[in-house]
Amino acid sequence: MNNFVFDNSTKVAFGKGCVREHLPEFLEGCGERVMLAYGGGSIKKNGIYDEVTQILREAGKTVTEFSGIMPNPTYAKVLEGAELARRENVDLILAVGGGSVMDCSKAVSLAARYDGDAWNDFWRNQGTVDFQPIPVCVIVTASGTGSEVNGEGVITNEQTKEKLGRDYHACNARLALMDPVYTFSLPRRQMVSGGFDSLSHMMEIYFGKPDGPNVSDDLNEALMRGVIRDLRASIADPEDYDARSSLMWESTMAENRIIKLGKSTDFECHMMEHALGAYTNCNHGEGLSVLHPVYYRHIYQDGLTKFCRFATEVWGIPAEGRTKDELALAGIDALAGFIREIGMPTRLSEIGITEENTDLSEVARSCEINRGGYRALTAEEIEQIYRECL
Amino acid sequence: MNNFVFDNSTKVAFGKGCVREHLPEFLEGCGERVMLAYGGGSIKKNGIYDEVTQILREAGKTVTEFSGIMPNPTYAKVLEGAELARRENVDLILAVGGGSVMDCSKAVSLAARYDGDAWNDFWRNQGTVDFQPIPVCVIVTASGTGSEVNGEGVITNEQTKEKLGRDYHACNARLALMDPVYTFSLPRRQMVSGGFDSLSHMMEIYFGKPDGPNVSDDLNEALMRGVIRDLRASIADPEDYDARSSLMWESTMAENRIIKLGKSTDFECHMMEHALGAYTNCNHGEGLSVLHPVYYRHIYQDGLTKFCRFATEVWGIPAEGRTKDELALAGIDALAGFIREIGMPTRLSEIGITEENTDLSEVARSCEINRGGYRALTAEEIEQIYRECL
Numbered sequence: 093m094n095n096f097v098f099d100n101s102t103k104v105a106f107g108k109g110c111v112r113e114h115l116p117e118f119l120e121g122c123g124e125r126v127m128l129a130y131g132g133g134s135i136k137k138n139g140i141y142d143e144v145t146q147i148l149r150e151a152g153k154t155v156t157e158f159s160g161i162m163p164n165p166t167y168a169k170v171l172e173g174a175e176l177a178r179r180e181n182v183d184l185i186l187a188v189g190g191g192s193v194m195d196c197s198k199a200v201s202l203a204a205r206y207d208g209d210a211w212n213d214f215w216r217n218q219g220t221v222d223f224q225p226i227p228v229c230v231i232v233t234a235s236g237t238g239s240e241v242n243g244e245g246v247i248t249n250e251q252t253k254e255k256l257g258r259d260y261h262a263c264n265a266r267l268a269l270m271d272p273v274y275t276f277s278l279p280r281r282q283m284v285s286g287g288f289d290s291l292s293h294m295m296e297i298y299f300g301k302p303d304g305p306n307v308s309d310d311l312n313e314a315l316m317r318g319v320i321r322d323l324r325a326s327i328a329d330p331e332d333y334d335a336r337s338s339l340m341w342e343s344t345m346a347e348n349r350i351i352k353l354g355k356s357t358d359f360e361c362h363m364m365e366h367a368l369g370a371y372t373n374c375n376h377g378e379g380l381s382v383l384h385p386v387y388y389r390h391i392y393q394d395g396l397t398k399f400c401r402f403a404t405e406v407w408g409i410p411a412e413g414r415t416k417d418e419l420a421l422a423g424i425d426a427l428a429g430f431i432r433e434i435g436m437p438t439r440l441s442e443i444g445i446t447e448e449n450t451d452l453s454e455v456a457r458s459c460e461i462n463r464g465g466y467r468a469l470t471a472e473e474i475e476q477i478y479r480e481c482l
Numbered sequence: 483m484n485n486f487v488f489d490n491s492t493k494v495a496f497g498k499g500c501v502r503e504h505l506p507e508f509l510e511g512c513g514e515r516v517m518l519a520y521g522g523g524s525i526k527k528n529g530i531y532d533e534v535t536q537i538l539r540e541a542g543k544t545v546t547e548f549s550g551i552m553p554n555p556t557y558a559k560v561l562e563g564a565e566l567a568r569r570e571n572v573d574l575i576l577a578v579g580g581g582s583v584m585d586c587s588k589a590v591s592l593a594a595r596y597d598g599d600a601w602n603d604f605w606r607n608q609g610t611v612d613f614q615p616i617p618v619c620v621i622v623t624a625s626g627t628g629s630e631v632n633g634e635g636v637i638t639n640e641q642t643k644e645k646l647g648r649d650y651h652a653c654n655a656r657l658a659l660m661d662p663v664y665t666f667s668l669p670r671r672q673m674v675s676g677g678f679d680s681l682s683h684m685m686e687i688y689f690g691k692p693d694g695p696n697v698s699d700d701l702n703e704a705l706m707r708g709v710i711r712d713l714r715a716s717i718a719d720p721e722d723y724d725a726r727s728s729l730m731w732e733s734t735m736a737e738n739r740i741i742k743l744g745k746s747t748d749f750e751c752h753m754m755e756h757a758l759g760a761y762t763n764c765n766h767g768e769g770l771s772v773l774h775p776v777y778y779r780h781i782y783q784d785g786l787t788k789f790c791r792f793a794t795e796v797w798g799i800p801a802e803g804r805t806k807d808e809l810a811l812a813g814i815d816a817l818a819g820f821i822r823e824i825g826m827p828t829r830l831s832e833i834g835i836t837e838e839n840t841d842l843s844e845v846a847r848s849c850e851i852n853r854g855g856y857r858a859l860t861a862e863e864i865e866q867i868y869r870e871c872l
Contacts, residue, residue: 093662093727095497097504100490106744107485114487272483304724305711307731310704318700325695334694337483341697341744350740354496354731 093306093354099261100349102241106270106341108333111143111231118229118267119151123183127226129158129173129197130188138277140233144188156180158200161189164373165196167211167249173200174210177226184227187265190234190286191246191376198263199245201225211249215256228265233274235340236286236377238293238347240268248370253458255370259349270344272337276330283330284434285377287323290343291316292361292380295402295427297346299388300356300464303397308355313405315351318342320406323434358465361387364474367459372450374443381436382443385428386480390473392420395466399423440481452478483696483744489651490739492631496660496731498723501533501621508619508657509541513573517616519548519563519587520578528667530623534578546570548590551579554763555586557601557639563590564600567616574617577655580624580676581636581766588653589635591615601639605646618655623664625730626676626767628683628737630658638760643848645760649739660734662727666720673720674824675767677713680733681706682751682770685792685817687736689778690746690854693787698745703795705741708732710796713824748855751777754864757849762840764833771826772833772871775818780867782810785856789813830871842868 105114119126126148135141148155158173177185177200187197202225203210213219230240237244243264246257275283298312319342325335345351364387365379392399396416403409403423411419428438437443456475461468469477495504509516516538525531538545548563567575567590577587592615593600603609620630627634633654636647665673688702709732715725735741754777755769782789786806793799793813801809818828827833846865851858859867 093497093724093731095495095500097493097495099493103487103489105485105487107483110485302724305708305715305728306724307705307708307728307735310708311701311735314700314704315697318695318697321695334483334692334696337744338695338697341483345697345701345740350735354727 096353102264102268104268108273110271111269115147124154125182126153127156127158127177127182127185131161131193135188161193161196163192164248164369165192167247170199170203174203177204186229188231191237191239194230194239195245199247201228229267230265231269234278235343236289238343241344241348253370255366272340288381289377290346291319293346296359297351297357299358308351312351315342316406356464360462360465363460367455371455372445378437378443381431382440382481385424386477388424391467486743492654492658494658498663500661501659505537514544515572516543517546517548517567517572517575521551521583525578551583551586553582554638554759555582557637560589560593564593567594576619578621581627581629584620584629585635587618589637591618619657620655621659624668625733626679628733631734631738643760645756662730678771679767680736681709683736686749687741687747689748698741702741705732706796746854750852750855753850757845761845762835768827768833771821772830775814776867776870778814781857
């Protein structure tokens with residue numbers, strides 16, 4: 093097991109009714125001025141906006157709204173929020189939404205208190221800050237990214253065509269409120285995309301050394317089997333509380349740092365998706381669903397032991413009668429079959445990316461190379477993977 | 483999934499060399515006066531005492547020693563430490579040891595700042611306090627209890643013959659330093675006893691509702707299979723770093739609150755052991771190893787679904803060809819076989835407890851009844867279980 097440091101300051105309150113139960117007490121300990129951050133307005137249709145604003149009124153807070161946070165939130169939007177937060181001198185950012193809203197809000201919490209060029213200093217050059225960002229509380233309405241329990245803010249800079257993120261501990265939310273019922277009204281496409289994003293996080297963590305017995309891989313396999321089971325059950329019945337709550341908690345467990353401990357992680361597939369996303373604004377989970385099987389067929393021989401284990405432990409494929417290569421490929425085929433089963437895209441063309449509208453060579457050259465997986469790709473290989481995905 | 487709140491403030495630094503790497507920086511943020519708490523002196527033989535005191539000297543700290551903390555730490559010892567901590571006005575308690583040293587130190591951290599009757603108000607009547615206990619940093623030299631990552635302090639009151647504990651969040655250590663190499667010199671009996679204590683925590687959490695698919699049970703099964711595997715490997719080679727580090731981290735994962743989330747837990751076996759321990763001062767892990775199979779044979783029909791799952795998922799026993807009763811009992815038999823395999827006691831007489839020297843009826847009547855498992859026992863049943871264990 094590799095050495096590690098674990099530290100996670102986010103408090104989580106989980107379950108039906110948790111917002112009404114826990115938000116008022118949390119608000120008592122905050123200042124008077126709250127910035128309510130949300131996305132395109134679905135929370136006004138499903139009643140969540142009304143519930144939250146009523147609690148804020150009862151708590152006597154002065155509320156500033158910061159709405160219209162888009163999927164793949166832009167750095168321009170972060171700067172808009174930061175300017176608003178400074179002008180209104182807010183004491184708390186209350187983010188109500190999914191990964192995009194949470195990521196943008198955490199980025200705003202830092203940028204609002206930073207005088208320099210936050211993009212360059214913080215996102216691109218991984219700098220640190222010596223102040224406390226504005227406190228953030230998140231109310232999760234769409235699960236998948238795990239953003240509720242880490243310091244990650246994945247932001248797209250449209251000018252420089254970069255989509256960057258990092259898990260910066262000071263940006264962890266103080267409190268995450270997770271009511272599975274709040275996710276019931278999510279469109280199926282978003283639910284499935286979020287669920288696959290969780291599975292992707294787990295796989296990106298899984299496919300790295302060590303290959304021998306270790307706690308991270310043991311827990312990870314349990315989570316992967318769980319997310320596969322619970323995504324199927326959630327598709328069958330989107331109001332199955334047990335399935336939706338397990339699915340929600342599995343996505344949190346994938347990104348609360350626990351299963352990353354003691355091992356190297358890959359995340360090259362996320363890097364390839366981020367590069368594509370910066371150029372095309374594609375849906376994150378859908379970009380991942382296209383890339384994963386193709387990427388894994390490229391690298392499986394460098395991590396053959398783990399890919400065999402993936403086949404037997406996650407997909408229940410018997411090792412008997414198969415060579416290691418056959419077993420590993422059968423596991424990747426099972427993953428590809430699951431992607432088709434849950435109705436996710438398997439080709440970039442299905443999500444609007446073609447050779448005609450996207451310079452895949454340029455995208456590939458912009459892609460960050462991770463060193464934690466079984467093989468560090470070259471830009472040429474990344475381009476080749478993109479082309480195979482068309 | 484049941485509603486829950488998760489919150490764990492302890493920072494963990496894990497791995498070979500972590501004390502030298504992380505303790506100096508942590509000490510910078512503390513005051514000048516440090517109480518160094520430890521047990522019977524084994525840390526003076528294995529070099530850990532020298533390493534830690536040198537770091538304290540380099541940091542210019544004024545050190546007060548609080549030594550001789552015994553297994554099953556007593557409330558008298560807690561009061562002794564509290565008196566010393568007050569007199570020396572310590573800013574930090576640095577606990578170096580296993581569960582007993584950590585538990586006692588956390589209890590001291592609270593009692594030192596409490597003017598009333600801490601035993602009555604805090605341990606027995608589950609009161610709360612409105613002050614911050616003295617900060618605690620733990621350096622783990624024996625794993626098993628998981629005390630490094632929670633607020634638990636299990637303390638024996640010799641006068642009232644009570645052994646009580648509770649997970650009080652304000653008592654969480656600020657920093658836990660976990661170097662697996664520090665556990666290498668532990669005698670085999672203690673290593674095995676600690677490993678079984680971890681498995682016991684996992685089982686106590688596992689045997690509670692829900693019985694359907696849920697994240698806690700999924701993760702727990704992965705941890706149980708891991709602790710069984712890694713305890714075997716650690717017995718075969720006590721200096722197998724991978725096995726010892728996994729074993730250490732599994733015991734932490736069992737008690738950092740994560741796998742308790744969303745479900746009811748039992749811990750009746752711990753209660754039965756605590757009652758026995760208060761009267762006989764028996765070894766905690768060994769008391770548990772005697773009690774578990776007998777207790778489970780008593781209650782398995784009330785949790786038949788989960789006991790069948792335990793047999794198939796943890797012990798790999800095929801369900802085919804067995805009735806549910808047979809399958810459940812085969813799982814308990816496998817547990818009993820493992821206890822014999824690792825050389826732990828299976829009879830109370832082996833750990834010095836007999837009908838002649840212990841009033842089992844009185845012990846049973848003093849035992850706390852938990853309500854989270856599959857059946858709440860009566861005092862008569864507890865006495866019967868004790869007698870079957872003789």
